[in-house]
Amino acid sequence: MQYSEQRVGTVLVVGLSGRLDMEAEYELLQSFDTWMDSKPNFVFDCTDLEFIDSSGLGILLRILKRTISAGKDIRLAAVNDQVRMLFEITRADQIFQLFSTTEEAIDSFSEN
Amino acid sequence: MKGLIRISEAKCSWLRELVPVYHPAMIPLCNKPLLEYLLEFCILCGADKVRFVFDCPDNTIEDYFSTGNRWGVEISYSAMKENDCLEDILKKNSGFSGGSPLLILDGFFFVRFDKNGTYEKLFDPQGGTTELCCDSGAIRFQGESGPPVILKAAEGLHLSINPLQGISNLLTLSMDILSQDAHQYILPGYNNEEGVYIGRNVAIPKTAKISKPILLGNNVQIGKGCEIGPMAIMGNNVIIDSGTVISHSIILDNTYIGADLTIREKIIQSNMAISAESGKAFQFVDQHLLSGIRNTKRNQPLKMVLHWCLSLILYVLAILPATLLRLLLKNSGNWYQEKNSILLADGKALTVDRYTVTTASFLAKIARGLAMDKVFLLPQVLNGRLDLVGNKPLQATAEGKILFDDFANYLPGIFYFSEAENIAEGDFQEEITERFFAANRSLVGDIKVICKTLINRW
Numbered sequence: 001m002q003y004s005e006q007r008v009g010t011v012l013v014v015g016l017s018g019r020l021d022m023e024a025e026y027e028l029l030q031s032f033d034t035w036m037d038s039k040p041n042f043v044f045d046c047t048d049l050e051f052i053d054s055s056g057l058g059i060l061l062r063i064l065k066r067t068i069s070a071g072k073d074i075r076l077a078a079v080n081d082q083v084r085m086l087f088e089i090t091r092a093d094q095i096f097q098l099f100s101t102t103e104e105a106i107d108s109f110s111e112n
Numbered sequence: 113m114k115g116l117i118r119i120s121e122a123k124c125s126w127l128r129e130l131v132p133v134y135h136p137a138m139i140p141l142c143n144k145p146l147l148e149y150l151l152e153f154c155i156l157c158g159a160d161k162v163r164f165v166f167d168c169p170d171n172t173i174e175d176y177f178s179t180g181n182r183w184g185v186e187i188s189y190s191a192m193k194e195n196d197c198l199e200d201i202l203k204k205n206s207g208f209s210g211g212s213p214l215l216i217l218d219g220f221f222f223v224r225f226d227k228n229g230t231y232e233k234l235f236d237p238q239g240g241t242t243e244l245c246c247d248s249g250a251i252r253f254q255g256e257s258g259p260p261v262i263l264k265a266a267e268g269l270h271l272s273i274n275p276l277q278g279i280s281n282l283l284t285l286s287m288d289i290l291s292q293d294a295h296q297y298i299l300p301g302y303n304n305e306e307g308v309y310i311g312r313n314v315a316i317p318k319t320a321k322i323s324k325p326i327l328l329g330n331n332v333q334i335g336k337g338c339e340i341g342p343m344a345i346m347g348n349n350v351i352i353d354s355g356t357v358i359s360h361s362i363i364l365d366n367t368y369i370g371a372d373l374t375i376r377e378k379i380i381q382s383n384m385a386i387s388a389e390s391g392k393a394f395q396f397v398d399q400h401l402l403s404g405i406r407n408t409k410r411n412q413p414l415k416m417v418l419h420w421c422l423s424l425i426l427y428v429l430a431i432l433p434a435t436l437l438r439l440l441l442k443n444s445g446n447w448y449q450e451k452n453s454i455l456l457a458d459g460k461a462l463t464v465d466r467y468t469v470t471t472a473s474f475l476a477k478i479a480r481g482l483a484m485d486k487v488f489l490l491p492q493v494l495n496g497r498l499d500l501v502g503n504k505p506l507q508a509t510a511e512g513k514i515l516f517d518d519f520a521n522y523l524p525g526i527f528y529f530s531e532a533e534n535i536a537e538g539d540f541q542e543e544i545t546e547r548f549f550a551a552n553r554s555l556v557g558d559i560k561v562i563c564k565t566l567i568n569r570w
Contacts, residue, residue: 053396053397054398054400081387081390081394082392082394085378085385085387085392086394088374088376089373089374089375089385090372090373090374090401091372091373091374
């Protein structure tokens with residue numbers, strides 16, 4: 001699992017690439033702690049996210065919980081069909097806000 | 113009249129890729145193979161002998177249709193080459209047709225007809241005007257002389273053909289049959305209420321919500337709080353875990369659907385989910401979400417013998433040290449014994465001694481690590497009441513009985529999956545884990561459970 005970071009205003013756009021599963025947990029949560037220093041809103045750009053399983057979904061839920069408790073929020077952008085199907089089937093699409101593009105996801109924060 | 117049904121692989125390779133366990137001709141539409149609908153149409157048209165021609169034959173077809181006795185026709189089988197055209201096939205099967213009128217169903221499509229219709233009149237040359245062909249095939253008729261011509265339907269007859277070119281066709285067609293045209297076909301299952309077809313051995317708890325139309329196959333177990341339908345079709349051997357919502361979807365045979373999921377506009381087969389909207393299929397790696405159900409019955413006698421032999425060996429080897437340890441630990445207060453009433457696989461209650469070993473002393477740690485507390489339950493395996501590896505025994509209480517009524521394939525064991533997985537007693541995950549194990553158990557899985565339990569105890 002690899003990440004890229006890009007700050008757009010108060011939003012931190014994190015590009016996820018590779019596989020989001022149990023193996024990615026430690027590294028992603030550590031990085032998240034660092035990102036939370038500046039308490040940004042997050043957009044996870046999933047363009048290059050190839051695979052996610054229920055462990056990966058669990059990691060995202062933990063991140064979301066911690067972000068919300070800090071008064072911020074997370075948006076997911078450009079999820080592929082496999083990721084979208086997992087979200088639909090597990091009802092995670094009712095918890096996370098999914099957007100077609102990163103730009104739309106970033107704009108959604110300003111709309112709020 | 114004779115019938116010839118040809119399905120070439122090229123017309124249905126898309127389906128083969130998505131659902132490889134089915135020969136495309138055997139893909140179920142409302143739990144009935146597509147080929148059976150085509151056969152029934154041929155019979156309605158007056159065919160008494162039908163030949164199936166495939167370029168990729170499959171034993172499952174012959175196993176299912178056999179010689180056609182069930183339908184009162186004579187069924188025969190023939191192979192063709194991938195590039196054979198219809199003329200080639202007719203030449204090769206000239207012995208079958210023998211110059212008599214021949215109804216040819218050529219392609220990969222579904223025929224919409226009415227089981228009460230009189231289709232023999234289609235073969236009147238003065239018939240109507242509707243041409244029976246579609247993008248993926250046609251119905252042709254060859255008279256006693258002359259080449260095959262595309263059949264024209266008579267006016268007033270319910271008859272059309274629908275191409276099968278994508279997964280959305282399959283879903284739409286199945287839903288149409290279930291919701292509008294069910295009376296036109298013979299669908300499997302008991303039907304004493306419009307829009308509800310239920311197979312044999314179906315368990316639906318009171319807390320499940322069923323919205324018609326639905327069609328459930330044989331051996332379907334629905335968990336507590338599930339919402340099934342409208343427009344839900346389930347094949348044979350399907351388990352839906354608690355709280356799951358299924359609508360506008362098809363769950364194919366031998367599939368386990370995990371708890372608290374939402375399946376909408378999908379076709380699910382084993383751990384493969386196919387989106388009707390995008391036509392894309394994804395294989396889920398999380399077995400607690402979607403997985404296949406193995407036919408465990410085949411291994412059942414072998415498994416029982418192995419479990420029994422292993423229990424006997426363990427009992428002979430361990431009874432003496434276990435008795436000795438029990439005496440020593442009981443005196444030091446590290447071995448507890450209590451009566452426990454549990455439910456057996458047939459729902460009867462059995463009172464057994466339940467032992468608990470603390471880890472307060474070195475000796476107690478050894479006794480616990482070697483699972484000495486379980487040794488005294490081994491006679492229950494030898495007399496066939498418990499299994500060596502099975503489900504965590506349910507308590508013979510009112511609550512336990514409710515769980516039992518809703519627990520498919522429950523088989524209490526001395527070693528069980530939730531203990532092997534280190535799930536805390538009473539945790540909500542325990543029930544789900546045990547149901548998952550009941551649906552997916554195997555000999556290798558049983559050995560893993562014993563090993564993991566013993567490792568965890570240290």
